[in-house]
Amino acid sequence: MDLDTVRTFVTAADAGQFQEAAADLEVTQQAVSKRIATLERNLGVRLFTRTPRGAELTIDGQAFLPHARELLRVAERAVASVRPGRRPLRVDVIALRGAASGLMRGFHRAYPETDLDVVTLFDIEEAVTAIRSGAIDASFRAVVAPGRPLPEDIESVRVLDEPLQLLAGPAHALAGARSVTVAQLSGHRIWMPGIAPGTEWGAYYDALVAEFGLTIEATGPNFGSDALLDTIADTPALATFMGGHTRLIWPADHGLRRIPVTDPTPVYPHSLLWHRDNPHPALAILRAHLAATAAGHDTAGTWVPDWVIPRGAPKRP
Helix, strand or coil, X not given: CCHXXXXXXXXXXXXXXXXXXXXXXXXXHHHXXXXXXXXXXXXXXXXEEEECCEEEECHHHHHHHHHHHHHHHHHHHXXXXXXXXXXXXXXXXXXXXXXXXXXXXXXXXXXXXXXXXXXXXXXXXXXXHXXXXXXXXXXXXXXXXXXXXXXXXXXXXXXXXXXXXXXXXXXXXXXXXXXXXXXXXXXXXXECCCCCCCCHHHHHHHHHHHHHCCEEECCCCCCCHHHHHHHHHHCCCEEEEEECCXXXXXXXXXXXXXXXXXCCEEEEEEEEEEECCCCCHHHHXXXXXXXXXXXXXXXXXXXXXXXXXXXXXXXXX
8 A cells, every 4th residue: 555645645634625735745736636546446435525615534534544544653663663773773792791792781881872782693604694684783703714704895893802811610720820821721621612613713712722732622512601610610620711801600619710811811802893884873873982992902912813803904905
């Protein structure tokens, strides 16, 4: 059903005259008459009766009027749902306990009036597809993995370098250390069952192993962070890497230790991805907020894989 004809019908019903309806709609009276005639033809009923005073609704016109008003209200809600600034900003943070989620909490505290939808997508291909389709507005990712450049229409900027820490149980050989060097980790078993082949974090830890000769095991099913913490607490031979901004809570009797890693400090590079033509005004606010609050990129004494995009550099040569 043509909404222009429905809108013309409602305007004419409210005005009581086709001439006045034409003035309200800024069209000719002939255009109003043609639209009403088209609507009547499509519905198979007469909607108006012409009188000396103007136009009066028939019984069918009276029955149709409330539904016509609802059609226009539904149409307006549909348009508003996708109008820039009227719908929530949808951002992928990968994991709700990770650093990206913390960045979005900081943004929400700074701009509480901005509506947000926070989602968690698995890998970068899924995130890029969602950005390009408009399903999400932005995603936090470690870009780019070797041989997997971003599409031309996807923009990115490095927003946070998150230092890795060693997480060890109370009986681990390094549990009493105030910090450990990367070289001291050689020969120790680091267990990370959440590493999935083909992901950007998988590529990151592959590069870490290749650079420093570490032993990272991804064996066994991934039952989540709680099961990982239980195992690390009870197994003296195992430790794991944890992002310094990852928020985790464990029982006091676990005795787990977060130990800084130095010389150099491996940092996980978080970037924000978005479509270059995305008009959502809150996206620009988020980018400005991250640019103003993020710090610690490419600092001395840190390490990232050589495929990571430097801060402020274009995403491809």
